[in-house]
Amino acid sequence: MFAQKITYNYIIDTSNIETKQIMNLFENYIHSKPDSLYDNPYWNSKEKQQYKYFDFLESEFQPSLYMGFPVHVLSIKSKNSLYEIKAQFSFCQSDGTPYILCIANYYAKKEIKQYKLYNALLINRQDWLHTKIDLIDFYYPAYHLFDSLKAYALIDFAHNICKNLTVQPIPFEYYMADDYDEIQKLKGMDYYIGMGGEVKQTGQSNNYDKVYCSGMDENYFHEPYHLLIDPHYPNKHNWISEGMATWLGGSRGKSLNWHIKKTDEYLKKHPEINLNDLLTLKTIDEYTDYRYVLGGLIVKKIYEKGGWNLIKKFMNTGKSNENYYEAIETYLGVKKKDLNIYLRKQLEIESKQ
DSSP states (O other), X not given: OOOOOEEEOXXXXXXXXXXXXXXXXXXXXXXXXXXXXXXXXXXXXXXXHHOSSOOTTGGGSSSOTTSSOOEXXXXXXXXXXXXXXXXXXEEEOTTSOEEEEEEEEEEEEEETTEEEEEOHHHHHGGGSEEEEETTEEEEEOTTOOOOHHHHHHHHHHHHHHHHHTTOOOOOEEEEEESSHHHHHHHHTEEEETTOOSSXXXXXXXXXXXXXXXXXXXXXXXXXXXXXXXXGGXXXXXXXXXXXXXXXXXXXXXXXXXXXXHHHHHHHHHOTTOOGGGGGGOOBSSSSOBHHHHHHHHHHHHHHHHHHHHHHHHHTTSBSSHHHHHHHHHHHHOOOGGGHHHHHHHHHHHHHTO
């Protein structure tokens, strides 16, 4: 997209030897293809040994934080031999206005006489509370009262869904706060595109070893499903993935049934919407997405027809849109041309339960 250019704020003292070393370190890292997974020499050894995907910010954006945005280093400051690098990923649009993807923080300190980069998350979370139960490390702010019953509900869910889908459960970290901006700040994000607006329940996982959520306490199932199951069933359509997660864990803190009732009411007011082409549909509003609610309804119908064995077959039917429509016809007996009638009827039935 852009040349990965790096510039600096004028207040940074480039004559300071230590600061210059930090600048060189950061420049070398940005130019070292950090979106590629390998033993990067500019990152610290401990985190590389502990985490396969050691740069936690790399996957914050798609396809990667390092997709080519010019980087402007706003500040480099030190405290007790720990350096904080504050970097803005942005570019100037054709009309002269700035497009800012994010402002991210990295840390640097010496490892065997050479400076290396460190994740902000692992440093910042030292100010949070931590509770480990079974597979899960829970991290949360001091104001949060930890609920063990909800935590064990999540643990039971993790073990049960892995058993039902014949997957080995893995340990993971679970970060929760009231506001998702707190989570982003913990990761090292001072600003990110999309920040602001109404505070609402939000969740995300890195699909490897971390779940982040806001407003949903210890028993949020949607993203743990993605983390635990999706890597083992890669040959499925995105609507199956999100449908499964919503059927099992809801979306935006609301159950699948809540979204079904809302969608049923909405579609009755909009008979012109054609569900035969459901994959072209996006969102009803900022809380309800068609792929979550209709995908979840379809998964529910598959389960009711054939249990977990049929679900496992459905989750291995291919990634293309054609594959998805064919799978619905194969396992539910509903042709694409009949989806509008079928789904509207099922929404009405389910919304009464």
